[in-house]
Amino acid sequence: AKASLGGEDYFIIASEGRGTVGDESRPIESLNFIFLTDLSGVIKHVITLPDDVNDIQLRFGFEGVCVDSEVIYVAFQRVWGDETNVRIGMYDYATSTWSFVFYELDTPESPLGGWVGLSDIAPLGSQQFLILERDNQGGPDAVIKRVYQIDLSSVSDGDLVSKTFVADLKPIMDEATNALTFEKVEGLTVMEDGTRYIVNDNDGVDDNSGEIQLLTF
Secondary structure, eight states: OEEEETTEEEEEEEEOOBOOTTOTTSOOOBOOEEEEEOTTSOEEEEEEOOHHHHTTOOSSOEEEEEEETTEEEEEESSOOTTOSSEEEEEEETTTTEEEEEEEOOOOOOSTTOOOEEEEEEEEEETTEEEEEEEESOOGGGOOOEEEEEEEOTTOOTTOEEOOEEEEEOHHHHHHHHSSOOOSOEEEEEEOTTSOEEEEEOOGGGTTSOOOOOEEEO
16 A cells, blocks of 8 residues: 555555464464555564564464555454454554454355455545455355445444445456456455456466456446
């Protein structure tokens, strides 16, 4: 994301952590970070999560980032620790403080089960956001590739937010390729004219055809 914070222009980059607390097979190698760089790419600020949140880190961390009204919003991909719902973090740049709301994911519907998580968050203005939600299934087993809208204009720390259905992306993706549904639709943005785009991650052709879909919906 690119945004003005405190009168300065920055690129805002969310870096997903590596490792899960308490998992010897996937030990913590790095935390989740937000990097603020100048427009030449020089890192100017590094933001980390509060210690109590880092203490329950799951390897599925930051998956989307955006800015609205000098607040940085990050979508966590999956539920951490013993929590019931997935977090959306809100970092107030002016006060350097974090708050969090919780978002209820759809229940997996694929015949293979799997999990459902968040893939991106995009601002609409006035603290309204689109949320990209997907399962971890591809091809005939894929079911959940959806966009919802949430309102964060009057939330308090710890609130569970409600969501409104916006679009089912699966038929849009399938029509574009006339082939198997890609698992990882992971990018979402809204242009100034209101045009909405999604893009998939081809995982560097690892177990993937290598195609990239940039689609409107």
